[in-house]
Amino acid sequence: DAKTTQPPSMDCAEGRAANLPCNHSTISGNEYVYWYRQIHSQGPQYIIHGLKNNETNEMASLIITEDRKSSTLILPHATLRDTAVYYCIVRVAGGSQGNLIFGKGTKLSVKP
Amino acid sequence: DAGVIQSPRHEVTEMGQEVTLRCKPISGHDYLFWYRQTMMRGLELLIYFNNNVPIDDSGMPEDRFSAKMPNASFSTLKIQPSEPRDSAVYFCASEEGGRGPLRSGYTFGSGTRLTVV
Numbered sequence: 208d209a210k211t212t213q214p215p216s217m218d219c220a221e222g223r224a225a226n227l228p229c230n231h232s233t234i235s236g237n238e239y240v241y242w243y244r245q246i247h248s249q250g251p252q253y254i255i256h257g258l259k260n261n262e263t264n265e266m267a268s269l270i271i272t273e274d275r276k277s278s279t280l281i282l283p284h285a286t287l288r289d290t291a292v293y294y295c296i297v298r299v300a301g302g303s304q305g306n307l308i309f310g311k312g313t314k315l316s317v318k319p
Numbered sequence: 320d321a322g323v324i325q326s327p328r329h330e331v332t333e334m335g336q337e338v339t340l341r342c343k344p345i346s347g348h349d350y351l352f353w354y355r356q357t358m359m360r361g362l363e364l365l366i367y368f369n370n371n372v373p374i375d376d377s378g379m380p381e382d383r384f385s386a387k388m389p390n391a392s393f394s395t396l397k398i399q400p401s402e403p404r405d406s407a408v409y410f411c412a413s414e415e416g417g418r419g420p421l422r423s424g425y426t427f428g429s430g431t432r433l434t435v436v
Contacts, residue, residue, distance in 0.1 A: 241424055250323075250410050250427030251362070306352070306375075307412075307425060309362035 210234070211295045216314045219289075225282040227313050229295030232276045237299050240271060241307070242280045244291040251294065251309075254280065285317045323428035325411050331434045337399040340431045342411030343392055349416030352425065353386055353396050357407045368394065369416070401435045408432050 212230040219225040241256040255269045262269045268281040294312040324343040344351050352367040366376040371388045388394040412425040
């Protein structure tokens, strides 16, 4: 079973920031938070991951709470092409035991 | 790099026929994964390989499913005989080995949409 909880759907206006929440209250000390997204009919795409510090890359920012029990993925200026299902996953980053187990994700709809 | 390459993109077959799906991982990636996606069950991990060796096949639904990785650049997922309930999108993914925060996650292929009639 997936170890994360996400809202099933969210809407966002084009050009505005999209903030996608994720709860992972049972996360272990050696587990990272990963975010992937899946645009319709394509394979999932890696976005970002982090352990406890906030992370930023060219796609998004990841904010992890101090207790690590929840996180938020931020798309700073959402576009129509960001419409996708976003998956929050916790996994061990090293070794072979941290396979990606996908939950149902959040379907983000970016509207003009 | 061309990414993870899967073939065919679409496959339509009759019930009872053998189906073979193919995957070429990214060069240098040590791990290869096969996933299946349906509306009802979402994305399910079927099997994964490390350095061409199957590590965990607990997700393979039945003995009708088998997967091989004869070398570092090629893997197959075979269904024999196929059934209508096998209709799904099958994804292959690969990942670079290593430990810690440098491991940035999987790269997925575009998938094979299988329809069994």
